Amino acid sequence: MMTQNQAVTEYIQHCPRERQDVLNQIREIMLASLPEAEETMKYGMPTYYYRENLIHFACAQKHLEIYPTPSAIVHFAKELAGYKTSKGAIQFPYDQPIPYDLIQKIALWRRAEVLAK
Numbered sequence: 001m002m003t004q005n006q007a008v009t010e011y012i013q014h015c016p017r018e019r020q021d022v023l024n025q026i027r028e029i030m031l032a033s034l035p036e037a038e039e040t041m042k043y044g045m046p047t048y049y050y051r052e053n054l055i056h057f058a059c060a061q062k063h064l065e066i067y068p069t070p071s072a073i074v075h076f077a078k079e080l081a082g083y084k085t086s087k088g089a090i091q092f093p094y095d096q097p098i099p100y101d102l103i104q105k106i107a108l109w110r111r112a113e114v115l116a117k
Contacts, residue, residue, distance in 0.1 A: 005039055008046045015059040022064060022098055026057050029100060033107040036115075051117070054110045063091040064098060068106050071113065076106055 012023045030048050031039065034055070037048035045056040045067070056067040063084075070087050073080065079102055084091040090106075092098050 007041045008039055011041065011046055012059075019059050019064075019094065022094070023057070023059055025098075025100060026064065026066075026103060029104045030055065030057070030107055033104055034111050036111075048107075050111075051114050054114060055107055060091070062095070063093045066090045066092065066103060066106065068110050069113075072106050072110055075109060076102070079105075 008027065012020055012027065015023055027039075027046065030037070030046075034048045034050065037050040037054055040047050040049055042049070042053065043056065045058040047056045048054045054068075055072075058065040058067070067089050073085050073088065073090065080090060083093075092103075
């Protein structure tokens, strides 16, 4: 039986090779920023869960997708102004530098938001 961590590893390994470094860096950010969270797969995406879904990420053809919550997107609206967003998702194009610091800030903010409940 495959563990959830193995499932996330396999997810990344099945993505295009040129995207794997980005995805592994996002995974490391999530693991470091969300120490209480369980790393799992939900909705076909790597997911970090603690009391609720904290954040997901996914590899799309032309962009990295991060799924925090609508509250996170509202909170970081100014910093996300240059990126395509929807109610619950953020797209970071692969042809631009990935803002790892911003992604970490979003993950840490989601952690604080859930711990405050």
